[in-house]
Amino acid sequence: MSHLIVEEAGMVDITRPWVVDTPLSAKYPIYTRSNVAEVTPTPATPLMWTSIGGLPGEREWRHALVEFGAFDLDEFDPDRIEIQGLIHGYIYLNVSIQRIFGVRMPGATPDLIDQTYFGNRQVVRPYEPRPGDDDPRFTERIGASIGKLVQGDGAAGFEDDVATAARVRAERPDLRAASEQELLARFNDVLEGPYRPVVGKHYALIYESSVATGMLAQALAPLEDKTLEVRLISGLGGVDSATPSYALWDLSRLVTASATLTAEFDSGVPGLLDRLRKLDAPDVREFLDRFARFQREYGSRGTEEWEICPPTWETHPGLPLAMVDRMRFQPDDADPKPRARKLAEERVALEKEVRARLSGSPEALGAFDTASRLVARIMPTRERSKTNAVRMLHEARMAAQELGRRYAEAGHFARLDDISMVRRDELDALVAGPASFAPVVAERRAWYERLCELDPPFIVDGTPPPVETWPEAKEPAVDVARSGDVLTGLAACPGRVTGPARVLHDPADAAELQPGEILVARVTDPGWTPLFVSAAGVVVSVGATLSHAAIVSRELGIPCVVGVRHASKRIKDGMVLTVDGTAGVVTVE
Incomplete structure (x- = not known):
């Protein structure tokens, strides 16, 4: 495969480290794409990594681990990221650090950490103990944190964060009328103001939720039924990430009930909003009003939510409209709300059954009840914390995108999202002289697009394989599944x-x-x-x-x-x- 790209900007050699790559940790050498690949399936752009991930994200993540009692701050290198890794732009999670967390966590093991990330597949070398990994001080600290968590004293203030996120959205200025300096100030003010503490809570909840599910797994172990855990964490209710689906379903029912809306959807999603806005009918007005409310409430959501210029439901309304278009062909009994209620009823019935099976041991029953209550509280909170963070992040990136729009319109950029090819420390210089960045951005864009075509290694242990050995992402699998597999x-x-x-x-x-x-x-x-x-x-x-x-x-x-x-x-x-x-x-x- 070719790793040199000829563009107007010249030859782009992607065998070099990406613009914001940093050396991997020698102290903690094992990294994985597990879990992070679904959040960041494509390479991190320079503006994302220097504003949201990288050192800004690392600081919040380290703080969460230290506050939880799992690490001391001096166990990390102050000059580079270690909990994360960036290899030719692709984000990795450090398995070595997570395994140490498993050693120090009461009731956990490195094998259980591996199970979380890799399932039943042995894809990485076994954990090798190091001096200090099993220091009982950390186990004692984590135990104290778990005690507070069980008592309901974990990360708090999430309802306040919901209100803050709504306030930040309501305070969005007229971005088209703002000066470039005002746009840059809005970007920085949101990231360094309300966003940071909220995303810090989300990092803390990553560990708190693992505690909750770990406690549940331990409580269920005597029953020797591996299907119980997933059935008992289903249908909890109040999960923010599911709420947009219910809203889109309701919009789809408006379409099925209206001949006018159905005819417009039959004509295709492209140009749909423009066509609807030209119609003066009560059912069309109701749909447009409710879709506008949907965009205001959920417009921050979309794919690659931690990026600077992702296709969100506010910036790309065709995405949620296409989902409404698919849902309208479903029968009424496919409504997800009754299905969710049924799943919740099954979970409640299963909880009663498990309690009956554990009733002979008050200790085992108490452990199950404690774990169940904690899961029911922590899991929805974990999703709410992410929703709050993404809503605030969206307000920062909308300001950055307006800068990108202007520079694309002026011919400095080829496209709006080229703004993400600039590092955060370059933004002041960009605003001062956008024309000077045109060749730099063009080169980085060509480089980035080529990296997007590659399939990064799932595991890196020490030195990553050369990028020229990475397969193409769309390369077909040799062993296509067959009947009976x-x-x-x-x-x-x-x-x-x-x-x-x-x-x-x-x-x-x-x-x-x-x-x-x-x-x-x-x-x-x-x-x-x-x-x-x-x-x-x-x-x-x-x-x-x-x-x-x-x-x-x-x-x-x-x-x-x-x-x-x-x-x-x-x-x-x-x-x-x-x-x-x-x-x-x-x-x-």
């Missing part, structure tokens, strides 16, 4: 369903998904999950029990299996699949 993953949402496969690589391809089909994807994030409502089941190549696809499918009641290696390559459109979301297997019929 059983593909193993992780149980994400209970239930069993059979239907034809539909492999999608982008939520923009929503129109291809037909009622009754099994949605198969490499990764999913919030921009995908309303599509779950239109799918009979979901299969995802990358993911874990607490990944986004798993959390939302459990709220919507959609049978789901995640972590099915190479599923989006091995499975082809039309293959009949049976998805067993309770057992975590996919059978090709």
